[in-house]
Amino acid sequence: MDDTIRASAADLAAAMQAGEMSSVEITQAQLDRIAEVDGDLHAFLHVDADGALATAKRVDDARAAGEAVAALAGVPIAIKDVVVTRGLPTTCGSHILEGWIPPYDATIVTRLRQAGLPILGKTNMDELAMGSSTEHSAYGPSRNPWDLGRIPGGSGGGSAAAVASHQAPLAIGTDTGGSIRQPAAVTGTVGAKPTYGGVSRYGLIALASSLDQAGPVARTVLDAAMLHELLGGHDPLDSTSLDAPVPALVDAVRDADVAGLRVGVVRELGGEGYQRGVRARFDEVVGLLTDAGAEVTEVSCPHFDYALAAYYLILPSEASSNLAKFDAMRYGLRVPPDGVADPSAEQVMAATRAAGFGDEVKRRIILGTYALSSGYYDAYYGSAQKVRTLIQRDFAAAFDQADVLLSPTAPTTAFRFGEKLDDPVAMYLNDIATIPANLAGVPGISVPSGLADEDGLPTGVQVLAPARADDRVYRVGAVIEALLVERWGGTLLARAPSVTGTR
């Protein structure tokens, strides 16, 4: 069982193709692992053992019957609870959706089902994807397998923790400001945010529509590429979906080479405010790429300094509108107001929203409502959109000088529970390096860069590329991964303390 749960998705797929393993075996091994360790990690909000095994059996039968199956058919997957799944509870980490069973599937879930990936369950997250630690989940935080006293990142900490603790070989994440990449960095896993529009948003419970993207969470760059290829491509149900084929990501990983590639190190995403160990590991990666033949230069993106401020106006503005639909009228939680005999619809809405949303959600709804108010719109939302344009121009100029950009994924390693809970701005700063990519819609990947000397915790390096050039982030990510694995003599996760579930 240990080998099975530690195997990469690519290896599992190959083993099934070779008839050496069945999907039922693999899926059962993952379900056993979840039962064994998730009491400690709390990566899952819901586990669907029966559904996963039924899919696994169908795939095994199809394969036995000689039918053609998808590359990842039979490889189990965990799905962040922000993604709508027909027949499976979908809470988005919030009480407001407690008990809701969606009547439809997100487009990416349809693609997973069609490809025959058993869905293990739904993973934990910060409530409505607002947070960097999962501490804002209404159902309690997930824990980092490297140190159970620390956060696994957020908002997609559940998916990252599940993959890092070998409860699932693959997971789906969503990234609005770094919610795939930052958890990947702090758990020693791989996470990619596709180009905006590269993966359908239909069925993702929207946080900020103009920033949200779903993407792969995995333990290897190749696995992430395989999953990304499956998820991506045009969806007529999403008007912001790009009408273009997914770039050849798996090929980019297999032929990875950086000789002659221009790599830009972003001056504004490093230095002060970045933990020493994070910087040290980052510098090592830069050195390795240089040795491998990349032309490394420093580039400047001066407006990145305003990215966080702009992000925290655009996100709450869109979120305040997106979250208005949670009103107790048609689905989800309904709370009658206290001491009102004959409450009006408006009173029920107010009482439900007061009871159903957590503090961070309320904070952002209030921020967004304010920023969009007449008289303030130009100063806040309007200005933020202008900054967004400037950041896009910074990217355009940087990509004139470099084929890809490089930075640490997160400024620190995983912090302890409670450390930043009372200081929203400190919490927000965790996404400082990942947010610009969302504002500009460009793709990014985080791959493990090692362990910080001072705390022995994982650090990540982020590769960014121009929109629609997702293949480049995989190409460079794969080179970094290969060089580091060679140097370490094994994967980073092989060095993680074992999670036994005895806690």
Place this chain on the structure above:
Amino acid sequence: MTAATLLSYDDALARFDPVLGLEVHVELNTASKMFCACPTTFGAAPNSQVCPVCLGLPGALPVLNERAVAAAIRIGLALNCSIAAECRFARKNYFYPDMPKNFQTSQYDEPIAYDGWTEVAVDEAAYRIEIERVHMEEDTGKSLHVGGATGRIHGASHSLVDYNRAGIPLIEIVTKPIIGTGAAAPVVARAYVTHLRELLLSLGVSDVRMEQGSLRCDANASLRLGQDAPFGTRTETKNVNSLRSVERAVRYEICRQAAVLTDGGTVTQETRHWHEDTGITTPGRSKEQAEDYRYFPEPDLAPIAPDVAWVEQLRATLPEGPGRRRSRLQAAWGFSDLDMRDVVGAGALALVEQTIGAGAAPAAAKKWWLTELARRANEQGVELAELPVGPEQVAQVQALIDTGRINDKLARSVFDGLLAGEGTPEEIVAARGLEVVSDETALGAAVDRAIEANPGAADKVRAGKAAAAGALIGAVMAEMRGQADAGRVRDLILAKLSP
């Protein structure tokens, strides 16, 4: 709800100059909704035409209905608007149970069509109505308040919501301030909505059934001291959902506001509700209470950039405008300006056109509709088009005259028969025995009898006074009970008495 003090309409107009503004919402008749594939059939079982998108389920996303955009552009073009090279939807944020997302996806400051005009005729005057914009939005669901009085929310024990209507494409057509109508303001308002209805019908984009709510009108009105005075404070009267109500509501607001102003008060900027039953308006939300809709561009939809070639293609599908149609027909028929104005003024343009199409000469077609049939419609208090006589039948009557089988006088009797539902003109002529006597022997005998009975007149004719033949013709026609061709009778008399 008590009726406000009103000034008489004449007094109001003597003191103030009314300024109007009309906002018309039109439900398009597209097969599917604005942002999803749900059907739009009217009257389906509640909540049977819904999906994750129009129910506002978490995760659902809108996809714009291209046919709705085409309809919006055609409406814009028919109203002589400019079509935006690029425009966006916005979100209008407010909470209401019948609005699934608690925001309405609507165009805001970037309408698909803007700066147009159209012309409406009232009596003999033409009014040019400037169009501010034509924009797209989605309809809300429909609330049914149960347990209260007359379906109002006040006092209701609970409400039911039907989301079938949620997401049905709506077009809003907004005029610029309509000035210079004077006392005709209420009639112009009605004429504009009537005109818009006909225009939309001819475009085929909407059922425009006011009683089903597929055309809804909000009427803005304000008063100022004179034609050069600044605009006064306006009210927006909602729920004005019949043509008659448009006129009544505007008239009521003029009288009400005039009373307020004459009394030294100020008009409150507010929305008001029209009550069809009592014929009054009552206050709704005032400007101070107005919601801040926190509009911002809809991030789930890409901007709309209608291709120029597409717009031109749509332009080519427009029905002929009323002005061009009028000139074309006038030239073809050889009518004078006065003739044409009479036809249009009587609302008989289409009827005359169809009658000519069925074979009648233009002058004859015009004559019957504007004299004999206009008189009968007037007597019955109905529109010409509502008479049970159609263009085809009028042309058949005229054909009977043209072939000499009846004369104009007998034709009136045929129309009597048609109005009484006695069958086709041919059948009525047979049944009523109306055919003119063309038997020369019978006519000759009647002429001989007339000459014998009126020797004085006969002598005068013999002496060369042809005008004297009238008395003889009259006698023959009387004997034939009108069923003779008077021209032929005259010819026979003159031949017999020629010196």
